Amino acid sequence: MPKCFVFTNVIGSFAFDEGLALLGKGEEKGLMQKYSAEKLPRERIKEILHHFKRSDYFSAFREANLAMTRQQIRESVKDDLLIIQAINSLDDMNRAANTLVKRLREWYELYCPEISRKIQDHGKFTEVILKSSREEILKGLKLRKNATMGGELSRADIKAVERLAAEINGIYRLKAEQEKYLEELMKRCCPNVMAITGSLIGAKLISHAGSLERLAGMPSSTVQLLGAEKALFRHVKTGARSPKHGLIVQHTYFTRAKSKDYGRIARLLSDKISIAAKVDYFRGKFVGDMLRRQIEKKLAAITG
Amino acid sequence: MPKCFVFTNVIGSFAFDEGLALLGKGEEKGLMQKYSAEKLPRERIKEILHHFKRSDYFSAFREANLAMTRQQIRESVKDDLLIIQAINSLDDMNRAANTLVKRLREWYELYCPEISRKIQDHGKFTEVILKSSREEILKGLKLRKNATMGGELSRADIKAVERLAAEINGIYRLKAEQEKYLEELMKRCCPNVMAITGSLIGAKLISHAGSLERLAGMPSSTVQLLGAEKALFRHVKTGARSPKHGLIVQHTYFTRAKSKDYGRIARLLSDKISIAAKVDYFRGKFVGDMLRRQIEKKLAAITG
Numbered sequence: 244m245p246k247c248f249v250f251t252n253v254i255g256s257f258a259f260d261e262g263l264a265l266l267g268k269g270e271e272k273g274l275m276q277k278y279s280a281e282k283l284p285r286e287r288i289k290e291i292l293h294h295f296k297r298s299d300y301f302s303a304f305r306e307a308n309l310a311m312t313r314q315q316i317r318e319s320v321k322d323d324l325l326i327i328q329a330i331n332s333l334d335d336m337n338r339a340a341n342t343l344v345k346r347l348r349e350w351y352e353l354y355c356p357e358i359s360r361k362i363q364d365h366g367k368f369t370e371v372i373l374k375s376s377r378e379e380i381l382k383g384l385k386l387r388k389n390a391t392m393g394g395e396l397s398r399a400d401i402k403a404v405e406r407l408a409a410e411i412n413g414i415y416r417l418k419a420e421q422e423k424y425l426e427e428l429m430k431r432c433c434p435n436v437m438a439i440t441g442s443l444i445g446a447k448l449i450s451h452a453g454s455l456e457r458l459a460g461m462p463s464s465t466v467q468l469l470g471a472e473k474a475l476f477r478h479v480k481t482g483a484r485s486p487k488h489g490l491i492v493q494h495t496y497f498t499r500a501k502s503k504d505y506g507r508i509a510r511l512l513s514d515k516i517s518i519a520a521k522v523d524y525f526r527g528k529f530v531g532d533m534l535r536r537q538i539e540k541k542l543a544a545i546t547g
Numbered sequence: 548m549p550k551c552f553v554f555t556n557v558i559g560s561f562a563f564d565e566g567l568a569l570l571g572k573g574e575e576k577g578l579m580q581k582y583s584a585e586k587l588p589r590e591r592i593k594e595i596l597h598h599f600k601r602s603d604y605f606s607a608f609r610e611a612n613l614a615m616t617r618q619q620i621r622e623s624v625k626d627d628l629l630i631i632q633a634i635n636s637l638d639d640m641n642r643a644a645n646t647l648v649k650r651l652r653e654w655y656e657l658y659c660p661e662i663s664r665k666i667q668d669h670g671k672f673t674e675v676i677l678k679s680s681r682e683e684i685l686k687g688l689k690l691r692k693n694a695t696m697g698g699e700l701s702r703a704d705i706k707a708v709e710r711l712a713a714e715i716n717g718i719y720r721l722k723a724e725q726e727k728y729l730e731e732l733m734k735r736c737c738p739n740v741m742a743i744t745g746s747l748i749g750a751k752l753i754s755h756a757g758s759l760e761r762l763a764g765m766p767s768s769t770v771q772l773l774g775a776e777k778a779l780f781r782h783v784k785t786g787a788r789s790p791k792h793g794l795i796v797q798h799t800y801f802t803r804a805k806s807k808d809y810g811r812i813a814r815l816l817s818d819k820i821s822i823a824a825k826v827d828y829f830r831g832k833f834v835g836d837m838l839r840r841q842i843e844k845k846l847a848a849i850t851g
Binding site: 335393413 | 617620621622625628629632633635636639640642643644646647649650651653654657693694695696697698699700703704707708710711714717718721724725728731
């Protein structure tokens with residue numbers, strides 16, 4: 244049985260005789276039975292490429308390439324991209340709710356100015372004016388009914404304010420839901436980073452880096468300064484003091500610490516985050532708890 | 548029957564004898580029966596004021612003043628203040644919806660990037676992805692199912708995006724409701740201005756002026772430039788070209804006009820708005836339709 248060489252590319256498998264003349268496509272009936280097939284040696288590939296310059300192959304190449312690219316783009320949608328969308332949407336919702344709640348306060352102050360100053364928390368304020376009438380609110384503040392400076396509004400006027408409050412309340416509820424969803428994503432995609440930073444800060448780090456892959460590829464000194472790019476470039480340009488930390492400063496480790504320790508805590512934390520990100524990216528074992536214990540031990544030594 | 552003088556202030560009515568000695572408070576039993584009361588002549592008021600320096604009146608004065616001020620503040624809440632809140636809340640809702648819909652588009656593009664570019668209108672985009680599955684959307688765009696570049700998302704991932712879309716849709720619905728409410732307010736408070744400008748531009752003018760009273764007090768040249776304060780001060784400071792119009796340029800009269808006519812249209816429009824605002828403030832008859840007809844007649848002469 245004569246020998247033939249087989250060469251495979253995106254549009255199919257092709258058989259060549261020993262002189263490297265094209266015999267036909269591998270799927271053609273009976274072709275492979277007549278020969279003992281062998282893989283085309285790598286160094287001889289150049290000799291057969293001219294066969295594929297035939298114009299009748301062109302559209303087949305184009306189709307196959309498009310399908311492959313589409314497939315690759317489809318597969319590139321990974322959990323870290325969803326994490327970036329989820330954390331940014333939380334951010335956007337925060338901004339939207341803040342804008343609207345400021346308006347709500349100003350509006351409601353025409354009706355009952357006393358409540359707005361008493362309840363600083365936006366979420367609670369929104370809930371109270373949704374649940375209670377003005378009489379109930381004033382009673383709660385231990386004020387007589389006619390002690391309010393607010394005007395007398397018609398039923399329709401009050402309803403308009405309350406509808407805005409209901410909408411804001413909806414945004415707050417959605418925010419709570421999306422925070423849970425983000426937590427699920429983080430658990431699935433990067434449990435190690437999450438164990439150290441919590442879901443919010445971890446997601447912000449991934450969002451700033453652009454992807455988990457890029458976060459995993461960063462040295463810990465870069466992780467330390469993620470989110471402080473502006474201060475960093477000011478430092479480089481004008482010689483101002485270099486920033487000690489980026490967004491990791493939102494971590495609870497910093498809240499009780501003295502500011503003179505911030506630099507050391509930031510180095511310690513970003514060190515471990517950088518390790519955790521690498522483990523997560525390469526789907527390693529769960530070492531998050533161990534890393535956190537290591538941080539907390541050293542933290543006790545710094546602050547204690 | 549002897550004569551007595553009566554003097555009334557915020558804490559009550561007081562009776563004085565002819566020598567201007569204090570007899571007592573007017574409400575005291577039987578006091579008014581014994582005398583024929585007469586109003587204290589204006590020029591003699593000074594002679595009795597020292598009576599009210601008695602310290603036992605002080606807290607009564609304080610209480611009465613507080614109550615009056617409270618009453619005045621309460622009564623100062625008029626429709627135009629509600630109009631200002633309503634138009635600004637529409638503005639804020641617009642901003643919030645825009646922020647969130649941009650996020651929604653970016654997020655949904657991970658799943659089905661083809662739809663986002665096809666439907667430019669934010670409201671329609673939000674509705675379509677709420678109502679239709681990806682298969683239906685692709686079918687509507689005449690694309691095969693596997694032609695999408697979007698990734699395969701889990702049910703939970705898709706639900707998270709859809710919840711955001713539902714929230715945005717809620718904001719759009721509320722916006723439509725509040726626009727109707729604003730229209731009702733405008734009808735009640737300033738029908739004449741509304742007849743010329745429509746409810747949105749009219750409300751913006753009142754909001755910029757601060758109140759209907761202040762808008763009514765403005766010369767038409769100020770009305771013409773409301774909302775163009777920045778350009779006006781730049782003109783005053785640097786001698787740059789003076790602005791021809793403020794926010795009234797949003798009026799439909801400008802959309803079909805040539806820009807060389809803008810100045811004349813702005814003068815014409817602000818003239819009539821200024822008249823309408825004065826009529827509305829002093830609760831005059833409805834002349835809005837007449838004013839609008841006058842504008843449109845002159846407008847035809849300008850552009851025709």
